[in-house]
Amino acid sequence: MKKKVCVITSVHQAYDGRIYHKQCKSLVKHGYEVILIAPTPENITIAREDNINLITINKPNSEWKRFLKTLTVIKLALNTKADLFHFHDPELIPAGTLIRLISRKPVIFDVHEHYPNAIMSKRYLKTWLKIPIRWVYEIIEKVCLPVMSGIVYTTKEIGARYKKYKSVKIENYPLKGMFTQTRKDCIAPKKLLYLGGITAIRGIEELIHAMEVVVKNEPETTTLTFVGAFESKAFETKIKNLISELDLENHILFKGKVPYEDIEKYLSTSSIGIIPYLPVPNHLVCLPNKLFEYMASGVAVVASDFDHYGEVVNQSNSGITVDPSNPLSIAHGLLSLMRDPEKVRSFSSNGQYWFNEKYNWEIEEKKLINFYQNFI
Secondary structure (H helix, E strand, O other): OOOEEEEEOOOOOOOOHHHHHHHHHHHHHOOOEEEEEEEOOOOOHHHHHOOEEEEEEOOOOOHHHHHHOHHHHHHHHHHOOOOEEEEOOHHHHHHHHHHHHHHOOOEEEEOOOOHHHHHHHOOOOOHHHHHHHHHHHHHHHHHHHHHOOEEEEOOHHHHHHHOOOOEEEOOOOOOHHHOOOOOOOOOOOOEEEEEOOEOHHHOHHHHHHHHHHHHHHOOOOOEEEEEOOEOOHHHHHHHHHHHHHOOOOOOEEEOOOOOHHHHHHHHOOOOEEEEOOOOOHHHHOOOOHHHHHHHHOOOEEEEEOOHHHHHHHHHHOOEEEEOOOOHHHHHHHHHHHHOOHHHHHHHHHHHHHHHHHOOOHHHHHHHHHHHHOOOO
């Protein structure tokens, strides 16, 4: 008889790359029956085709309302009578704790970020509120995590907080099957790409100012494509006004948010991928998945000069690092690659090699399945 796993998120989209396309599909492949509780997607037939039982909930429209979903999530989860529960959002820690105490079944908490640092990085929170909220979160962790059966985390910096618990480091590396594995010799070196959410702390304003310098020096056929959603309408207006002021409309394109399985279409037609994250606390301990997606698709990397970014980029020789707070540093880094197609080709080949050897989900999948075997 198949063992049943209930995966829970109240925040991430149902077809999230990490949760659905990697973890849930891997569990199905290894013989588990998988039930996913997640916000209602536009198309639920995909889950049926993948043999994943999708139970939908309405996504809360504010951080505070997420907590009000706790009772609904607990009821839905317990009704599945799963053999193991695996939840993904920090606001679900109380729900996970109650599920563990009521069901007496294993419960795993999946840590995506350094949450105390993430709280301190949120611009919409009043400055005077950040420290109290961080304290409350840390108290919740101290009370609830000893009840959990296990913890999954990413990066060694984040994992340092969970050494005393039964835990495992599982990175959100890309799937091998999603990415073009051919050399990108035919791609023009002036095709630039930014992949992911478009937010102020990810250095978007600095990147736009850098593009002013880049376009002045290389005006012909230079384009920067953004694939991702703006954090707010106000920020979208601010950025598009800046682009207009700098006369960059013909060089910068916005494609919006696309399904996870469609991102390779943009990666396969780009030569240089940019990660200009600013040095806020959470960025200094997390590794963005787009770094490895660039490498997987043979896109040369231009990333912020943080130590843990540099460790990956320099070891793999797949790109360069720049000062994300300095538009001139970003511009000079981009221009140096745009004017050296041979270096771009070398970075492309190196990135794909290291992706295939080390930075892919197929390796991480084995860690997930082995970790589950500790409990069921």
